[in-house]
Amino acid sequence: MRLAEGKDCLTVLDFVGNSRPEYDFESKFRALIGKTTTSVQKEIEDDFPHLPLGCSVILEKKAKETILENIKRATSLNVNQLIAKIRxxxxxxxxxxxxxxxxxxxxxxxxx
Structure with a gap:
């Protein structure tokens, strides 16, 4: 892929793997997506329709499942996490x- 004509580069990020259960995937993807009117979970489920022009994120099925499960489990917040989300x-x-x-x-x- 990186050798395709007219292609300057290919960046592959593999950070899903055997991540710890408390790893915060949501904030990493929010940084990529930026401000939207939809949740990170919805963006992932819909294959990132609001990424900046020229950008794409393609997740393998298993990685997508792992990330979505991580985000769903992370909904039990302590007070500090709740305050951070509000801020x-x-x-x-x-x-x-x-x-x-x-x-x-x-x-x-x-x-x-």
Whole structure:
């Protein structure tokens, strides 16, 4: 692929592998995606429709499953993680910070 005519380079990142369960995939992908009105989970499920022009992320099926499972498991937050997510909300989306938007973007539930 990197030798294709007109192709300057190919960058392959393999950071899924045997990652620790507490590894934060969500913030890594949010940095790639930038501000959107959708969650990182939805971006991954839909094969990254909001990446900058000329960029693409292609995940192997197993890597995609691992990352999505990691993000789903990470929804149990401690107080410090919750505060960090609230502070970073404006950097992750163009949506206004409301309870509904926060819960939706972070795939959280307010049920006990």
């Amino acid at each position: 970073n909300f404006k950097h992750q989306t163009t949506l206004p910070l409301t309870l509904e938007n926060f819960i939706s973007l972070n795939h959280l539930s307010i049920e006990t």
